[in-house]
Amino acid sequence: MTDVKVAGPRPIQAPPAPFTFPSYKSSGATALATGDRARWVSRYRRILLAFDLAAVTLAVAVAHLARFGVAPEFMSGGGPSVNISYVAVSAGIWAAWLLALAVYRTRDPRILGTGVDEYKRVINSTVILMGLIAVFCLVFQVDISRGYFALAFPIGLGGLILCRFILRLWLADQRAKGRYLSTVIILGRPKDVRYVAAQIQRQKGSGYRVIGAALTSPGHCEVGGSGNQIPVIADRNTVVDAVRRLRADAVIVAGRMKGHSAYVQELGWQLEESATQLILTTGLTNVAGPRIHTRPVEGLPLMHVELPQYAGGKHVLKRGLDMLLSGAALLVLIPVFAVLALLIHRDSPGPVIFRQERVGRGGEPFEMLKFRSMVQTAEDDLAGLLDRNEGAGLLFKMQHDPRVTSVGRWMRKYSLDELPQLWNVFLGHMSLVGPRPPLPREVAQYDGAVRRRLYIKPGLTGMWQINGRSELDWKDGVRLDLYYVENWSLAGDLIILWRTVQMLRRPVGAY
Known part of the structure; x- marks a missing residue:
């Protein structure tokens, strides 16, 4: 291994033939100074x-x-x-x-x-x-x-x-409103920059505003098409100059690159002068912070990743929380249940409660309850609508499904049709928070890691509910579910429940 000798802060040497980068444009967002x-x-x-x-x-x-x-x-x-x-x-x-x-x-x-x-x-x-x-x-x-x-x-x-x-x-x-944000430059390969930027933009509460990209290879970088383009403002050799010019608050290193360890070390030294933060992505996309622990051994930083826990004391506490909150909600919502039942009965013929077989923890089937939001013949009518499917992967979704009743449409918008699932939670078939409960025909087509969604109970709400619902594609839905399965915590569950309540005030992707 070649030793890297550094005598005080010095610029990272530029390549012999640098390529030309697009000029920086703020796209209406003024970069905040580190002092700000x-x-x-x-x-x-x-x-x-x-x-x-x-x-x-x-x-x-x-x-x-x-x-x-x-x-x-x-x-x-x-x-x-x-x-x-x-x-x-x-x-x-x-x-x-x-x-x-x-x-x-x-x-x-x-x-x-x-x-x-x-x-x-x-x-x-x-x-x-x-x-x-x-x-x-x-x-x-x-x-x-x-x-x-x-x-x-x-x-x-x-x-x-x-x-x-x-x-x-x-x-x-x-x-x-665009205030109290830290401005960041993302450094890495184009695909890594796109991924990190998309995650930051997806999570509105991250506290970051991406103002530019520094690429390790030539090319433009954009996220989500027009309107969400990230200007390429530097490469790996000029990123420090870009930080000083734009007064960025942090540099996010996305993924690994050539000479990664030595380069990141020297980059950190140069960023010390401006007190700019250096943030590294671990590359462990499905591992959350609580499962990661560092332990230095003679100057060698070792990262310990705890194994996911699918049983034990935490799950007992989760079950206790489920019973307490679902039982209380069932008692408080009795008048709401009565009003919704009356509206459904008067709106269209058929039972008030819709029962459907779903797959729970470990592949065990159970009967999930919902307020009926479709016509009585909805299951039989499905075959004639498959060619109009707007869902992704194994899911069937139609934004203007003709089977949905008038009462069912606004119930689905605010997820009121799912309230009877509180009974499933109380009985132990489901949890308040967990992966989306799948249909047997979906589970039959699961392959590889997707089956890990069945390691814990499905949820009344979850990561999918607070991140777009029906607007999520199949890949993103699976990714969010697997992330939750391996990294859930009681504190995280409470945050998801609160964000669900907030989301129902301004429903997104509900149809």
């Missing part, structure tokens, strides 16, 4: 700190006043001769709580506004603090009221999570 990003990040973190202060202060104050009132209270600690004021105890817990949030970097810019890491760090910091206080009290024989703890920590943790949730909604709204 630092300002909005700093402002957002100050707002978040203010919310944290309010949540912790409120929790400690409520617990103190509810348990001890305004009169001074003392507790014994470290021996009978020592009296400690509960005001001092509250002040100490207040300071320790804020310190724990800072130590666990709950306001790290890299996790703000996206993913579940922010919530996990808040929960972990609070739980660890509770444990440390409990150990301290045990070792030094300090007797703190249990009622005080029972009020302070649940109220504080709930307040911290609620504050972050509210701020995320605000941040998402700002990003939808």
